[in-house]
Amino acid sequence: MLADIRCSCRIQWPMQSLNAQIVPPPMFFADSMLGRLVRWLRALGYDTAYEKIISDEALIERVLTEQRWLLTRDRYLVQRKILRDRHTLIGSDHLQDQLRQLRSELHIELVLSDRTASRCAACNDLLIVIPHEEAALTVPAYVANVHPRFVQCPNCGRIYWQGTHWTNMLTSLQELRAS
Secondary structure (H helix, E strand, O other), X not given: OOEEEEOOOOOEEEEOOOOOOOOOXXXXXXXXXXXXXXXXXXXOOOOEEEOOOOOHHHHXXXXXXXXXXXXXXXXXXXXXXXXXXXXXXXXOOOHHHHHHHHHHHHOOOOOOOOOOOOEOOOOOOEOEEEOHHHHHOOOOHHHHHHOOOEEEOOOOOOEEOOOHHHHHHHHHHHHHHHO
């Protein structure tokens, strides 16, 4: 039975049941062996914490307190009982294989689009759209002339646009989904 729920803002939506749960996207913590995977996950919009230098104890504490899913290549780390059912042991050094494994085991979406809420590759904050005029003051003139849309990290100030790197990522993801 569909429930017709109304609120004061006049929005209606069908619900399958009142017990339905909204599942938030996963939050990851990747160990120091997975830097390239981290940048891709952030571009895909996944909240992915990462530190190059961190002790196993500090990493475990962050995974548990921040309720993150651990991505690691460290076979000894995943043997810790406290991490049972909170990790994925990444089996390959190759990015395409790593993404394929996450898609298969964790069922993550590998979609990159204008509507994807991307994160800063450097610091993991959500990117915000900035006016073209503002970006044009900072980016190279050629880039400002060719690209109409820019996003910026509110934390570190890095500016991103859909250049050749974006096109290459789209091609790689399309090939990955086809395999």
